[in-house]
Amino acid sequence: xxxxxxxxxxxxxxxxxxxxxPMLLPTEYASFRGDVLSELCGHVECLKTSLRxxxxxxxPMAGTAPLIPFVEFIGSTGYFNDLNxxxxxxNRARTVAAYKAFNAVGPDSLLQALMKATASLSRLQRRxxxxxxxxxxxxxxxxxxxxxxxxxxxxTYLLRALFLLSIRSFASYTTSSNPTWLKxxxxxxxxxxxxxxxxxxxxxxRYYSAAQRYYFxxxxxxxxxxxxxxxxxxxxxxSYRTKSPVDIIVTSPPFCNRVDWRRLYGPEGYFLEALGLxxxxxxxxxxxxxxxxxxxSRLLALTDISPYLGRFLIEVRKTQIHGERSSDYYVKxxxxxxxxxxxxxxxxxxxxxxxxxxFLFVVQDNAHRGQGIRIHxxxxxxxxxxxxxxSSGGKERPRHHLGLRNVSRKHPMVSPRQTESIWLAER
Ligand SMILES: C[S@@+](CC[C@H](N)C(=O)[O-])C[C@H]1O[C@@H](n2cnc3c(N)ncnc32)[C@H](O)[C@@H]1O
Numbered sequence: 001x002x003x004x005x006x007x008x009x010x011x012x013x014x015x016x017x018x019x020x021x022p023m024l025l026p027t028e029y030a031s032f033r034g035d036v037l038s039e040l041c042g043h044v045e046c047l048k049t050s051l052r053x054x055x056x057x058x059x060p061m062a063g064t065a066p067l068i069p070f071v072e073f074i075g076s077t078g079y080f081n082d083l084n085x086x087x088x089x090x091n092r093a094r095t096v097a098a099y100k101a102f103n104a105v106g107p108d109s110l111l112q113a114l115m116k117a118t119a120s121l122s123r124l125q126r127r128x129x130x131x132x133x134x135x136x137x138x139x140x141x142x143x144x145x146x147x148x149x150x151x152x153x154x155x156t157y158l159l160r161a162l163f164l165l166s167i168r169s170f171a172s173y174t175t176s177s178n179p180t181w182l183k184x185x186x187x188x189x190x191x192x193x194x195x196x197x198x199x200x201x202x203x204x205x206r207y208y209s210a211a212q213r214y215y216f217x218x219x220x221x222x223x224x225x226x227x228x229x230x231x232x233x234x235x236x237x238x239s240y241r242t243k244s245p246v247d248i249i250v251t252s253p254p255f256c257n258r259v260d261w262r263r264l265y266g267p268e269g270y271f272l273e274a275l276g277l278x279x280x281x282x283x284x285x286x287x288x289x290x291x292x293x294x295x296x297s298r299l300l301a302l303t304d305i306s307p308y309l310g311r312f313l314i315e316v317r318k319t320q321i322h323g324e325r326s327s328d329y330y331v332k333x334x335x336x337x338x339x340x341x342x343x344x345x346x347x348x349x350x351x352x353x354x355x356x357x358x359f360l361f362v363v364q365d366n367a368h369r370g371q372g373i374r375i376h377x378x379x380x381x382x383x384x385x386x387x388x389x390x391s392s393g394g395k396e397r398p399r400h401h402l403g404l405r406n407v408s409r410k411h412p413m414v415s416p417r418q419t420e421s422i423w424l425a426e427r
Contacts, residue, residue: 024207025064025090025165032066032252036362039394039422040250041070043360047248048074054228058246060237060348061253061284065091072096072228073215079242079351081233084261085277086164086268088234093161095230096216099208101155107201113151113159114166114197117144121170121193130185132270133171137188141170142274164268165200171267180259182266236281237344245353252362253344254285256337256373262286284340289332298339299331306381308374309338319369330368342382349386357427359383360393365419376423383425393424 032040044067048055054076059067062080064087071078072095080091092098102110120140127134133141148159172186189196208216233240254261261283262269272278282288289295303310316330324330349359366373380390 023064024094024203025086032362036394036420036422037066037070040360040362041067043358043393043424044070044076044248044250045074047358048076051247055247056242056244056353058242058249058348058351059251060240060249060344061251062091063087063252065094065232067250068094068230069096069211069215071230075228077229077231077244079231079233079246081235081237081240083234083236083279083281083283084265084269085234085272085279086265088232089157089164090161091230091232092157093204094207094211096227098155098158098161099211099216101158102204102208105154105158107205110154110159110162111194111197111201113148113154114162115193117147117151117159117163118193120144126187126190128185128187129172132173132184132267133274134188137170138271138274141167141271145275162197162200162204164271165203166196167271168267169196169199171270173267180264182263184266184270234279236279237284238281238340238347240347240351242351245356246351247353247356247358249348249352249359249361251348251360253341254283254337255364255366255375256285256334256341257364257366259285260287282340284344285337287333289329289336290327292332292336295328295332295335299335302335302338302342305342305385306338306378308377308381312371312373312378315371316368319371334368334373338378341379345379345382346386357388357425359388359425360422361425362420362422365421376421379423379425386427388425388427390423390425393422 044055044057054074056077056079057067057071058079058081059065060079060081062082063084065078065080065082067078068080068091082088093102118140120143121137124136124140127136129135131138145160145163148163149156151159169189169191172184172188174183174186176183231243269278299313303313313331313334316334317328320328320330345359349357352359361379363376363379366375376390383390
């Protein structure tokens with residue numbers, strides 16, 4: 001967009017301020033909270049008004065994709081990609097079409113189909129295991145997944161989303177004091193199947209009724225609403241290519257707080273991997289750095305892009321202790337994280353329509369051994385190298401929506417709360 005349009009773009013009133021969508025997945029560590037979501041939607045609405053046409057949006061690391069109903073409501077196209085295959089299946093159940101199908105079939109028929117497909121699980125003993133799902137249960141769950149295709153008129157994609165929302169209850173895992181660090185093994189819950197599936201059904205129902213309250217009545221009644229297009233995928237963001245060029249990127253990437261997505265969604269990932277449905281790529285921010293051997297050359301490349309990162313990494317190296325020194329653990333961890341983040345952002349930018357450059361990103365502050373990790377400073381320098389200017393895209397939030405502590409919580413210099421902020425990069 002030519003630069004002159006920016007003033008007009010900023011001047012448009014944000015009309016989404018009260019919209020908020022509820023949680024859906026079992027562990028919603030990272031979902032946008034309502035006020036962040038409404039500010040992001042406000043930016044997209046403004047862009048739509050200034051372009052005087054529908055916009056194409058991309059979230060390359062979309063997670064639970066809370067912008068789906070909004071995109072459909074304003075008649076836009078939204079590309080929502082996330083490496084986690086769980087999101088691909090559950091997000092399919094979050095569209096207007098899914099909502100209509102859910103109402104047409106009704107929760108009772110869906111429950112009946114789920115009960116029939118999983119009948120073989122009913123008399124299964126609970127056995128201890130060191131796996132995410134024990135060896136007796138897994139084959140029955142896999143067979144049930146395939147059987148879900150047999151229950152017409154219940155749409156298979158809805159049944160599969162409900163099934164995946166329930167899989168945790170059939171898995172065996174133990175929690176730790178870190179809510180994002182589950183451990184495989186133990187005993188599965190033993191909760192009755194009916195109760196488990198009813199819980200998943202009410203999650204979807206709660207989601208639909210909130211989405212309906214905020215978006216769908218207008219969506220269904222407005223003759224001017226064109227209906228949107230939601231495109232879902234589970235590709236590594238470093239290589240994700242949209243079918244058509246996009247006008248705006250809105251994303252909240254992993255925040256290098258050592259959340260391990262593979263563990264956070266361990267039970268679901270184990271099941272989906274057994275189905276052969278998980279791409280073989282590492283999540284951004286993975287804590288596994290063994291075998292990551294080109295960190296020195298990548299470190300130099302990063303320092304060229306972001307002088308701040310150069311200084312930060314020198315401090316990280318200085319504060320490594322014991323075995324971390326010989327393995328260079330934390331330097332490798334942060335180099336891998338920022339290198340992966342910049343690569344994913346480069347790929348996202350390559351999807352922008354020629355002449356367009358609007359990239360909204362959400363950042364949660366973090367710290368390492370008393371040193372703040374200024375992700376937004378690193379990203380501001382990165383965007384500057386790519387010809388963008390970064391400005392604040394909304395209020396700074398004093399804390400992360402779940403009030404979770406960061407990984408350096410034991411360090412006396414570290415405030416244990418994370419702040420959250422929105423940034424707008426434009427060119
Ligand atoms: C902070 S969360 C996004 C949360 C999302 N905004 C929501 O409201 O649910 C970051 C997401 O990045 C995804 N992710 C991590 N590495 C990725 C990669 N290499 N490619 C695509 N997605 C990735 C994770 O699975 C996670 O869902």
